[in-house]
Amino acid sequence: MSRISVRGFAVASATAVTAVGSVVGVASGSTAQPDDLELTASDATLLADIPAGQQAQVQTASLTQQADVQAIAADASAKKEAEEAARKKAAEDAITKQKAAEEAEKKAEEERKEREEAASRSAARADASDFAVQSSYTVAQVQAMAQQMIPGDQFTCFSNIVNHESTWNYQATNPSSGAYGLVQALPGSKMASAGADWQTNPATQIKWGLNYMNERYGSPCGAWSFWQANHWY
Structure with missing residues (x-):
């Protein structure tokens, strides 16, 4: 080189x-x-x-x-x-953990509400048979029955539905559909499951209406939320 x-x-x-x-x-x-x-x-x-x-x-x-x-x-x-x-x-793991915590919190809150509603429904309340049968009832008397039969935290929702459906008239009849009573059962004969006097006893109608709302919507407030969105229940 x-x-x-x-x-x-x-x-x-x-x-x-x-x-x-x-x-x-x-x-x-x-x-x-x-x-x-x-x-x-x-x-x-x-x-x-x-x-x-x-x-x-x-x-x-x-x-x-x-x-x-x-x-x-x-x-x-x-x-x-x-x-x-x-x-x-690390950023992805943090986001995943946050979402999991939020989901767990949401689920816990839903379960808490379900327990509270179940406890409210199972609380001792007056039954239709606890009221003396009368030939007729005023609106105030019907409302007093409902307040004793409906759980306290559900009464307002139940009342809202009845106000819209029958204005607390236990003999209200829809001429076009045939719906009957406080909660406008269709047909009215459905309420026979709560008592044979469903046509004349508002307590029997209240009992049937409460059972219907609990079974179909979970509670009167669940039924009221549906009613607000659809104007029927």
């Missing part, structure tokens, strides 16, 4: 050394100075004086230094990708 080619190769080798120093410097937070490059390049020109028998060693050293630069760069890139993947995974 000629002296000129050795000098050029030495400069390339020095450049590789400088590149390695730059990568290490960046990783450690230091900044390379221009003088470092000049000093290294200046020293590298001295490699032109290396005997021909040692030039192969210079070539090997240069290739090794270049490989080191590439390896350091690859390691830095892999580390950055791993950190980004870990960050994304």
Whole structure:
């Protein structure tokens, strides 16, 4: 190898050394100075004086230094990708946990409401048979019966439906459909399941209406929510 080619190769080798120093410097937070490059390049020109028998060693050293630069760069890139993947995974896990907690809270609230409604429905209330039979009833009397038969937290909803369906007239009849009574059962004879006096006893109608709302909508308030959306129940 000629002296000129050795000098050029030495400069390339020095450049590789400088590149390695730059990568290490960046990783450690230091900044390379221009003088470092000049000093290294200046020293590298001295490699032109290396005997021909040692030039192969210079070539090997240069290739090794270049490989080191590439390896350091690859390691830095892999580390950055791993950190980004870990960050994304942590964010996804946090979102998943939050959704699971919200679903659990929602389910717990629904179960609590169901328990409260079930307890309210099962609470001891007056039955139709607890009221003396009369030949007729005023609106105030019918409402008083309902207040004793309907759970307290459900009475307003029950009352809203009756207000819209019959205005508390236990003998109300729909001339077109034949619906009858306080809750406008269709047909009215359905209420016979609560008592044979369904046509004349508002307590029997209230009993049947409460059972119907509980079985079909879960509660009078469930029936009222449906009524508001559809204007029937």
